[in-house]
Amino acid sequence: MADDPLEVPLAVLAPPSPPSWRRRVALVLAVLSCPVWLPLAITLLLLFTILGTPALLGWLALFRPKLLRGLPRDVRFIARLVQATRQLNARMKSTRGAFTTADYFAEVVARHGNKPALVFEDETLTYAQVDAQSDRMAAWAVDIARLEPGDAVALLCGNRPEHLFCWLGLTKRGITTTLIPTAIRGEALSRALRECGVRVASVRATCRTTDTLVHIFTSGTTGMPKAARLTHLRFFSAIVLPYMFNLGSDDKLYCCLPMCHTAAIGAFSICWWLGIPMVLARKFSASTFWKDVATNECTVVQYVGELCRYLVHAPPSEHERSHRVRLFFGNGLRPDVWPRLVSRFGIPRVGEVYASTEGNANLANTENHPGAVGFISPLLKPLYPVCLMRLAPETAEPGCARDGAGALLRGPDGLGVPCQPGEPGELLGKLSACLQVDQRDASRNFAGYTDREATRRKLVFDVLKRGDCWFRTGDLLQADADGFVYFVDRMGDTYRYKGENVSTAEVAAVLGGIAHLRVAQCVVYVRRGGTAWRYGVAVPHVDGRVGMAALEMEIGAPAPDMARLYAALDEQLPPYAHPRFIRLLRGTTPIETTQTFKPKKAALQAAGCDPRLTGGDDLFVRDAAARSFVPLSATEHAALVSGARRALD
Template structure:
């Protein structure tokens, strides 16, 4: 079987059932099937072959799924490009796979136009197709002359017009060519540690991930799902959409996440299951209390990133019966999920029969991040209460255990470790640190690069962030380590959102002292007017690490923790110089 085949079985079973809600629109299974057939038939007629690759660059809407489904019916692999990408990052994403065409929404016309000249030189053969959405969405600007037109030398074709008279019959011959192990999609990693990488999602992986979530946390056939997550991301576009395309659930799609409309939408569409990711749950808690908080029918919320510090507050305020916190990565071969509502946990590995699911935590060197091995050269597993890097054993030809990797094969080497469970085997390196209790429940601790060492102790940035955020009424903040000349390890620094310069540093310090050991209290504080949030509601740290604590480089207010006087003092150029010279001891 492949994804289009399974979907067509659902169309036959209930053609008139609503597949997608979007604004005031309803798209039935039959309508999505017919639209996707038109896409498939057009590109087949244009000479596109099984295995060709086309990039899709468009905001959330039912047609987004229908377009890549149509490409899949034609055997074409769709590269789902992050709509926040611009300039060099966008060019990289389109170049790292062998794109023969780019399909983009008219809302992103200017973005594509900005890179057209550069792209046309590096990928001369690429065609451009614009799907016009302006007639339905008032917030998008309609592009004049969208039919086979050009602006500033930018030539593109109107996909709306091109598929208008195309047959909506199913291209059975091409659908039957696709194998269970063929590539279905490329989904890009977030790029928080460099340029995005195109992870391979095969038909088998798409179905397996969706099935695992459905059966592990019990998504029923009559559940209506709500997602405002980007459909180019694994959580919304694969784990979420799979519930509809493979298992027949109705899904309500919102164009972009809105904290003020989240529960209103759930009430409007009678949703019973909702998705979250990153900081979404915290953003919902910051909203003023509303009748909609408990008026909805959502019994299950699933995703990743619900912090243990707000877990109970979230489920209590919004009356959520079950949280399906999960852990996994776009490219990873090992995923776990909280199936029994264990507060704060992201999953479970059996300690009685660990061989049933070959994933584990291995000890890593606190300074280098390298795996610690025993006298035989095998990785050492952590004990209860210890922290280690999450790894999953790679078993080729097993769709549940294979590591499909990236379009750029050179990137695969960094993610594979050898001699893990026994000599000669290999495993996927997640790059994440988790803690396991005596029963096998796992708790996310930090990214390997985020945890830093100070005063001979490891500091979890996530733990410090949670305390700062909670003490400041769920304010955005990030914690990271910065280099200080003459000091071993990295000094902790917190960038805190404070547009109005309203909170009291002394009160914050008092809270930190009552909750944390002294070595975990941030040495430096930076008050910022703006914190960039990724499309998956994460707060990236790379630029802040590079900035350090230099007042000549940073215009935001900077403070240093004076441990002798036990207060934060403002950093000026003189104090900064004294810190660098070692006159001021940290």
């Protein structure tokens, strides 16, 4: 077996396929019967179109009005998707799969060479100038560094134009770049270099669309980051977003995200396609954000993670309402932050998407529908390359139930069970039988990780039919009756308490939305212990695991009234979903985040509810009799764990 997991067809990992002679016989019969069934099929299709469509619409209006209500949305979405897909397929067909990022940028320079491409502080570079600077890097790679096509190079660089020059120049020579986060140090850095194989590899004759453009590390909020492959096709497929959110040649995009992250890399593709400039910031700063946006006359802002939460909790700025921004787009905007962002800053439209660095299960909320990450049309559900599937309760499935991911619920036929409206389930993205084939289809692209076992764990088979293969996102989502889809939680962040499932994301959204509390950031988590994932805090006489919440207050905010907090939670959550412990973070212990502003939970999980491990932070425990959260001292904690104190209610 090859060392590179991506050179191994998915068929090697999949269940045995039917004998080839059956497929050959079926093909022969299909060809022989073609003169008979083809005219008949065309005739039936025309009759259905002429006679059946009005009848279908009438039936829907009478019996399924909710399905019909979403029809205009679905038509708009399909029209935009067809436009973008046509562009993708045209390049693939004309180059026979050899269209690369270097070819893409050459097209852009030919069309928009004299237009501004990159604005960084006081410097503005045109597309032609970016092309020239990247050519210098390409020349250095060959003439001085003696690199060859197929080599892998690591790039550790902050947000600045040289970051783009480097990886763009290297890809012109068929060299893969590993984008290293600037915060990485020591053994973690050594591990990253080893994992991505930063060394001279086998020389390949030509560069293909399915080859790796860059390696990008996942955020690693609860575990070690994994190096994901971003192919040339994946980079180019970002052009679908301008069609989805009506971006045009007059727009100007503001990006303050780390350039080593997928979102920032994809933003370049968007700007290139439209021939518009990207205004690049060195880093995100809540205090200077609106000044940068207003001064540069940006019309589109890209966000990720908790960036928007920082903005709504920042002190007022004279520029926060004097901007030209018409669209915020990105992923990770919490439902409790959404209305506050729109109302405070006067944002006309939010384009929330569901996407991941490596995954192929992508959704887009093109309708400005608050809280949703996208939609799956109930009318067209079979055509979508994604699905929501129910999970088996408290079970494990060998081979595909790793990293805290539960097994799919299976029916009597051995296949998965789709979710009904309002029912949470794991989002899956469809793959074909061969990974190489999938990589030519942007909607089903999963290039995998550099770690073969990590790639294998992300696959699940026999979901909707025998022999199919799907990518596991590890995320719980749910759809409403209209097809709008909402993020629920990471599967590793849900836990059971007294026989009930609790979503940490739901609890965090409620806590963050309590106005009088003045929370700057809230993280709800469960304890990680031992070598395996064990959720919550083990407490005697308690069924299941116990959740906690860490609260970081706004600057100048008073200490929260714990009785009012209890009452607010009681109004919005069932008792079993209340956090049993609350950790009030002091100013010296802020919540640590990733480079994309996602909170890290590992340190919080490790400390749990032990006052000896929380660095002097105030701890509180839920007291149902007092209808409040009361202080938890070291003595009280010891009594609780030993069983001397009555167990939690």
